[in-house]
Amino acid sequence: MQLRDTLGLDEKRAIIQSARDRLHFSSGEDLVVEGDRPMRCVLVTSGFACRYRLLPSGERQIMAIHLPGDFVDLHSFLLKEMDHSVGALTECTAVGFPHESLLQVTERFPHLTRMLWLMTLIDAAGHREWLIGLGLLSAPQRTARLFCEIYKRLEIVGLARDHEFRFPVTQVAMGDALGISAVHVNRVVQELRQQDLITWERGTVRILDWSRLVATGQFSDRYLHLVREPR
Known part of the structure; x- marks a missing residue:
């Protein structure tokens, strides 16, 4: 709060x-x-x-x-x-x-x-x-957007920094969040890795190019309402 x-x-x-x-x-x-x-x-x-x-x-x-x-x-x-x-x-x-x-x-x-x-x-x-993502974005875009969201939310509570964060969830769970199979998650993550956007190893995600990842996922943090102001 x-x-x-x-x-x-x-x-x-x-x-x-x-x-x-x-x-x-x-x-x-x-x-x-x-x-x-x-x-x-x-x-x-x-x-x-x-x-x-x-x-x-x-x-x-x-x-x-x-x-x-x-x-x-x-x-x-x-x-x-x-x-x-x-x-x-x-x-x-x-x-x-x-x-x-x-x-x-x-x-x-x-x-x-x-x-x-x-x-x-x-x-x-x-x-x-998330509804916009599931309805309009491709699997790579949705995945990029999810990584952006998790990073920003962890960053504001002091659990992420320098574009790196712990994210030890399974690819099955990722698939259930993104609306794709675990096999498809693996392919998409490999695609993002080959584009030098992220690495995800041993439960740690490292964002290699924040600006390009944001652009790929068409991500904006406006919906997180991070501005501190009188309510």
Whole structure:
């Protein structure tokens, strides 16, 4: 939240005191499951998670990748029943915020209410961007755009620098996010590597030419709303 607006001391204290459970999830484990009626919202503190839907056929579509600092299910605070699942792509740690505590926070601090609302609006902006990618861009363009997004989001929370970041997810997960097969992911990554745009080895991505990668993916970070201003 503090990346996008200044929080007062009382607001920071209220958020910290609202945190209850310290949670740990293994890779492949669900943080929350479609159909659940959670009594808490979960904030990722380390690792990578994903928002996804599983079809009756067993096919999975990943709709967002969550990083440290992301609330993965703020929607459950008001929607009550989950209409999708959130799973761990890697080992994850997280903090649980009981809905009862968040209710008290939102009733006492209107500014924090707006900031939590902002988090869901930015989630929605990300979904719109992914929809554009799946509908209009080629597989190499979508892949380039995803690498750009993950880098920018990790950079703002201090987990990426000098165009290099840890991204230890499987090609199967990448395929489920990009709407292509794992085999196709491998071919696309090789293509980006041959163009001297990226390397991806042992879970580390290195962007070799940021400007060209941005151009390839037609990427703009406007939808991330990174400007810090009064909300």
